[in-house]
Amino acid sequence: MRDALAAFGDSPSKINPLVPVDLVIDHSVQVDVSRSPEALERNQAIEFERNYERFAFLKWGATAFDNMLIVPPGSGIVHQVNLEYLARVVFQKDGLLYPDSVVGTDSHTTMIDGLGITGWGVGGIEAEAVMLGNPISMVLPEVIGFKLVGQLSPGATATDLVLTCTTMLRKRVVVGKFVEFYGPGCASLSLADRATIANMSPEYGATMGYFPVDEQSLKYLHQTGRSAEKIRLIEAYLKAQGLFRLYDESQPDPIYSGEEMLLDLSTVVPSLAGPKRPHDHVPLSDVKQDFLKCLSNPVGFKGFGLSETQRTKTSSLEYKGETYTLRNGSVVIASITSCTNTSNPSVMLAAALLAKKAVDRGLRVRPYIKTSLSPGSGVVIHYLEASGLLSAFEKLGFYNAGYGCMTCIGNSGDLDEEVASAINSEDLVVAAVLSGNRNFEGRVHPLTRANYLASPPLCVAYALAGSIEFDFQTEPLGQDREGKDVYLSDIFPSQEELQHYETSYVLPSLFEDCYRNIQGGNARWNQLPITGADIYEWDEKSTYIHKPPFFLSMKREVPLVKSIENAYCLLNLGDSITTDHISPAGKIARGSPAANFLLNSNVLVKDFNTYGARRGNDEIMARGTFANIRLINKLSSKPGPYTLHIPSMVESPIFDAAEKYTTAGIPLIILAGREYGSGSSRDWAAKGPQLLGVKAVIAQSFERIHRSNLVGMGILPLEFLNEESADTLGLNGQEQFTITLTSELGVGDILEIVVSNGKTFFVKSRLDTEVEVEYYRHGGILHYVLRLLSNQPRTV
Structure with a gap:
């Protein structure tokens, strides 16, 4: 943007954050090394080696821009760092007090809603505009009231609760709505429990999952080392404003604009979600039978479509001098990961105590299972060490692998070659169990077709069991040294034990020590060179940082709105296409x-890195758009990143087909079903299609952030009317489409689409606000902002 403004003859320094910006580097570290005391150090060293150019670029940004705080790699996950350290709750500036609020470039920014702070995820495109002083625009949302009563039963965790809530709310379709949790049950939930529930707002579809500030909030602020003076100020201000919640029946229940829901916490049972979506809730007692059904069910969200012969296949694995048998359901990854759960001391201590009891009884994890522990902040390791529980994790192979998102975002690293070969030889449906928030197809690892979300203690339990096809009620985890069967119930910690450990070891001083030098505590980061130039010096040979083409042809004048004529369909997709399908990480x-x-750029295979690490290079990201191996495109005869180039009727990689269309000057559209763009707030899921020449996406429904990102990149989101779809309209995707647009384009217009087969149908424009219409007219939000900042804006 600075380059583009300079090309207009304007000062590049106009591109500068006008609001405080905190940037936490957490997405680049991978589980290259696991099950080793050297895992943390080696993974961090590899991270810096791989990402040197990216980190140097970010460090340039720290000096080139004002109002920006950068938290270096190895510090933790942004949402946990925000919760434990960065969040203010109440701002104090120029003699004025006002409530904290945040937008973040990750969909799980909503985690902070658990602390009573208004916050949600946006795409990076919209975030840049916000940094430059642009307001967030949105349709005034309905607010859903979710009443909680009772208390969690012994053995049930906050993870089980959030997976239950996620399924309940997904069924109610809360996309674009706020959810506020209230009722006496809230008082029994710790702040960390609430943060777990708020974190998964994207998975249940809501813009926010909000808990008002109350006594538990103040208790947490004290626990995490905030000053007593600051806590008193927060309490006094919020009480004076009527924003402080009491659960003593002195306040009436709120009145909500949307529907109200009810959950008795005592009905929540230990649960998993899977094998392919976070809202496919399965009680722990049903997991074995549910998985067996999934094996034979037709291919879909709850099916793998295996024949009877395929279901009984096994593969022999020779590993470190021992012979093992892999079969469908074998666990090959068990990862305690993600801010969703590692921010919660109760579930982390439960996992550690379970591990200790397992070790004490002589139980072990099979050595081929890739176990890892990747906490969201250093505080976790501090209290695990102080309590003496970290060694139990390590004895089961759960060594600290790094402070970052890691397995949760697909940075799970390679499986050992022997394990990968055994899986591939019989095409087995093996499993990953992780304490993350997403388990979409192809996300966790390309070879784990069944992926289950679970609490940290259940991750340990499944690592011990070695298979998803396991009934914890009737099957022992193993035998102790006396040959006695050991069941999960024998080693699961009690509430009293958990309370003792949390009270004794999760102390304010740990948080204070951990965050005292958060900006300068990474030696590798400190050694990176600093340049003071206002404009970045691009290296044309770099395969990590490349000058993007988004502003190359931009003119000062606002372009005319033009119809999309004779467009071909690049992909014809079904329901629940996630941003992981669109732009894998x-x-x-x-x-x-x-x-x-x-x-062709002379990069060795071992140095390919991931798509997530290559986001600074548009050439690679365009080629990686729709590169998910599990993608089902109705225009292709096989799964994966392929499509039909309709003029030639030749199947090819999606990027290659898009290049042919671009060369011929032919615009493109995408057809899709419900929940298009669910999942991460990944802005490359909009940038990538724009680079491929996509002008519009026609879907039955959109996820909130992705719809906004499409508008931000100048792609028109269109919605079928009256429960129609490509299938009901008899469209196979091989037609051409003309979408009539005029200069009168407005909010929510009903637009006509003429199809080359003679059919006509109507769609609703999902330009939801006047400002979004303006963004689209300008070709995207950043073009709009640039013209606004330019000295000579004019329209033709």
Whole structure:
């Protein structure tokens, strides 16, 4: 943007944050090394080696821009760092007090709603505009009241609760709505429990999952080392404003604009979610039978479509001198990961105590299972060490692998070659169990087709069991040294034990020590060179940082709105297409367009890194768009990143087909079903399609953040009317489409689409506000902001 403004003859320094910006680097570290005391150090060293250029670029930004705080790699996950340290709750500036609020470039920014702070995720495109002083625009949302009563039963955790809530709320369709939790049950939930529930707002579809500030909030602020003076100020201000919640029946229940829901916490049972979506809730007691059904069910969200012969296949694994048998359901990854759960001392201590009791009884984890522990902040390791529980984790292979998102975002690293070969030899449906928040197909690891979300103690339990096809009620985890069967119930910690450990070891001093030098505590970061130039000096040979093309042809004048004429369909997709399908963050597969580009740029296969690490290079990200190996495109005869180039009727990689259309000057659209763009707030899921030449997406419904990102990149989101879809309209995606647009384009217009087969149908424009219409007219939100900042804006 600074380059573009300079090209207009304007001062590049106008591109500068006008609001406080905190940037936490947490997405780049991978589980390259696990089950080793050297895992943390080696993974951090590899992270810096791989990402040197990216980190140097970010450090340039720290000096080139004002009002920006950068938290270096190895410090933790942004949402946990925000919760434990950065969040103010109440701002004090120029003699004025006002409530804290935040927008973040990750969908799980909502975690802070658990602390009573208004916050949600936006795409990076919209965030840049906010940094430059642009307001957030939105349709006034309905507020859903979710009443909680009772208390969690012994053995049930906050993870079980959030997976239950996620399923309940997904069924109610709360996309674009606020959810506020209230009722006497809230008083029994710790702040960390609430943060877990708020964190998964994107998974249940809501813009926010909000808990008002109350006594538990103040208790947490004290626990995390905030000053007594600051806590008193927060309490006094919020009480004076009527924003402080009491659960003593002195306040009436709020009145909500939307529907109200009810959950008795005592009905929550230990649970998992999977095997392919976070809202597919399965009680722990049903997991074994549910998985067996999934194996034979037709291919879908709850099915793998295996024949009877395929279901009984096994594969022999020779590993470190021992022979093991892999079969469908074998656990090959068990990861305690993600801010969703590692921010919660109760579930982390439960996992550690379970591990200790397992070790004491002589139980072990099979050595081929890739176990890892990746806490969201250093505080976790501090209290685990202080309590003497960290060693129990390590004895089961759960060594600290790094402070970052890691397995939760697909940075799970490679499986050992012997394990990968055994899986591939029989095409087994093996499993990953993780304490993350997403388990979409192809996200966790390309070889784990069944992926289950679970609490940290259940991650340990499944690592011990070694298989998803396991009934904890009737099957022992193993035998102790006396040959006695050991069941999960024998080693699961009690509430009294958990309370003792949390009270004794999760102390304010740990948080104060951990965050005292958060900005300068990374030696590798401190050694990075600093340049003071206002405009970044691009290196054309770099495969990490490349000057993007988004502003290259931009003119000062606002372009005319033009119809989209005779567009071909690039992809014809079904329901629940996630941003992981659209723009994967994981490994770059050999033989893919992105891999070929890197090879042609003299990058070795071992240095490919991930799509997530290559987001600074548009050439790679365009080639990685729709590069998910599990993508189902109705225009392709096989799953994966392929499509039909309709003029030639030749199937090819999606990028190659898009290039042919672009060369011929043919615009493109995408057809899709419900919940298009669910999942991460990944702005490349909009940038990538724009680079491929996509002008519009026609879907049955959109997830909130992705719809906004499409508008932000100048792609028109259109919604089928009256429960119609491509299928009900008899469209196979091989037609051409003309979408009539005029200069009168407005909010929520009903638009006509003429199809080359003679059919006509109507759609609703999902430009939801006047400012979004303006963004679209300008070709995207950043073009709008640039013209606004330019000295000579004019319209033709």
